[in-house]
Amino acid sequence: MKESRKNHIRPIVLSGLLAMAVLIFAVGGWAVLYKNNLPAPVKQDLAPVAANSGQLQTKPGSSWNAGVYSPNRLSQAAGKVMAPRMVITPAKAAVKAEAAVSKNNAQNHLPAPNKHKTVYLTFDDGPSKITSKVLEILRQQGVKATFFVLGEQARQRPELINAIWEQGHSIGNHTYNHNYHDLYSGFTEFWSQIKQTEEIVRNITGVRPQLIRAPGGTFGHFDQTYFHLLKQAGYSVMDWTVDSGDSRRKGVPAADILKESVADMNASRVILLLHDGGGHEQSAKALPEIIQRYKSAGYAFGVLDAEMQPVQFRVSDAAAKASRNGPSRDWIAANIAPNRELFTSGKALALEVGLLETKLLPGEYSISEGQYRVPLRAVVERLGGRVNWDSASRTGKVVWNGRAIIADAARKQLTITGADGRQQVRSADVQMIGSSLWVSLRGLLEAAGHAPLTTAVTIDERRVKTL
Template sequence: MKQPKKLSGQMLVRLLLLTVVLIAAICTPLGFQHKGLPEVKALAMKEQAAGGTATHKVNFAAPAPQKLEPVHTSAIGSAGASAALAASQTKKAETLQENQKEVQGKTVYLTFDDGPSPHTDQVLEILREEEVTATFFVLGEQAKRYPEKIRRIVDGGHALGNHTYNHDYDALYDSFGQFWKQVKATEEVLREITGTRTALVRAPGGTYGHFDKTYFNLLEQGGYKVFDWNVDSGDSKRKGVPANEIVANVKNAKLQDQVIVLMHDGGGHEQTVKALPEIIHYYKKLGYEFRTLSAEQKPVQFSLDPQVGKKKNRPAPSAEWIASNVVPNAALFEPELPLTVEAGGLQTRLAPGEYELRDGQYVAPVRMVMERLGAEVYWSEATQSAFINWGDAYIVADTRRGVLTAVRPDGTYAEWEVTFERKAQALWIPLRPLLEALGHPIVGVVSTAGERRVSAI
């Protein structure tokens, strides 16, 4: 955010006059009455009575206004929210227990890392012929290169997992921020291809010697499930490991009720393809059931390397970064819930579909949210800007510049760089900079059993 600048009296007068002229001349009223600009209100009503002008061709339809509910901001994070959160955690625990009951017995999870590649099609054909399913932990750069193979994986009834974007050890294990960035990049690639996200993550090289407590804790807090393995086929220990050695590694592994087998379908793993049928036959003869990994089951994870913290001098993510990126991310993998927005002693509730979570921020149509909170909003088609007046706060959302400007009562102003989106004839704005510009910064973001909630002062 740029530092506030002091306007001279003459400049302030010019700015206010210019704003009034622009609004009176070209702004589209968006279904409300502006208390401070009666002339604009009269002009809008006159234009609408005459059948509308060019400024009214854009239909910014929004749901009917909801009744505003006063709230007590001192109750944020109260026992009620804690109880709801506890109920949510209890429900998740019950789901986990039910899932564990379902997979009791001998179950094998075939997993393939580093794809997709030309070998992926061969693997998929073998799985189809053997009528078994598997989980593919894919690289973002490879998924972007072979989107049709990602679709075939999904169409075949298999599961997708996130194996980071480019498998670069130096970057991934230099800091958690770098690892998170690659996970999110791959997640978006897969979402663009399949329309869904995956909460399954596998660390390149496994977690041992790479993950510290920060990696484990923040990924879990962000809604991800990290899976290692308990059977290593050894197909990546060196280049060109022969098929008979891969099969022998699997057969020599300790038998367990729940087996997760590590294999690879990236480039250069044609011997894995050759070994796969015999590996499948081996587990079939032992009576194992083949399944795909699920975010609802307890993950297999390596123990924490006590020396990893000493070996790697990693910068710790700030509390602000965690609150902005990690905390709200978990909502991406939760059931669709309404979002309650409370600010200035008022609150409104957005139904699923009336908001989205993007890059760790809640985004919603500005007119819908602000009108429900009692604000006044105008749209200027000529300047491609929205004008918002809420109490003493006045802001301008300039979509051409990608800037949100707040004009303070004392003559100062502040700007935020914001990514705007026009969708379904509505202007969508991230709630965090919007509320901050209006003088109500967000102080809490929580997700409970029944809702998601954004609390601002």
């Protein structure tokens, strides 16, 4: 019975062992098949990471430049390799930033101005709507210029004349209406237009322009009478050395204006003729590049004044022989000599206040009853103070040398507030001339605490100095 049971169990065990063997074989084969059918691992085209580098580097010769990017990976959606994403490393960003700075410096790191090379930008026929654009360009570029204005235009746009003056540019006289027939038929006609424009500018700025530029230039227009009498009357006639060509025809393109303006960059002194009258938009367009070219060539920028040696064209044969109505001796005696006195015998007034010094040119100040009278804003701001115009009270509010001063032309007084808050009121010679406040120089300096004074007059200048 027992033997029979053993014989019965043995086949069952053998069958079980055989089934287990089959199962193990099947599982192993499936695993091998699964392994052999897995996707091959993605090969990273990466060199070993340098110690402590914190970034991956591409192999030499790789199509990517050195940089960090995300490793290739399987797309879960499509099972495709995604393209690597380029990210600039801090080191590379620094290189790019340095390159940008170098490029910027290359544009702005211009040679220092050569004191022996100066360019004088001059603008004729304004002011017009273009003048505002020109003034903005000059402000952005940090340069000054000289504007030869027409009285007819100045009368229509006094705010632009005031802006030219307030921004530190020089103003010259370009006659009233630019009419050649009127101006060159005889000297008295020319004189009449000069005086008409002079009064318009004086009423706006308080200053008489001493510089004159003849419309069309002096060549072919002036004879010796024009030159001689204008000089005797205290004026300085100024032509130019370089013509930008912007008025040779209507609509001269900016590229042509630029080319003519910078044709000769070797001269030590350049007086460049440009125009800011109506229709000269292209001149304003060319102006920034003109300025940059002269800066790159090492030129300093200056403004013309009557103390300079004038540049004048010669008298042409035709002008010398032209038949004109000349002024009489009585007319000359009544007009020329007295006019010169308006410019205080041609002497500049030097002001030396503490460590600062400035100079007022003839026409920028006057002498009345032995006292110097000066434009308030021009003097205070040149000597380190600040002036604000109060249109409501029509007074000038000055902050200078630790004091606040109110200049009141209506009451003829200065109200002074010291650093301690104490206030005092003084009678003073304060006048409105045009749109400018003028004051007694002595009264202004004393109000600001700059007295006592010493004064001197030499053959070259007048000088006022505070001790």
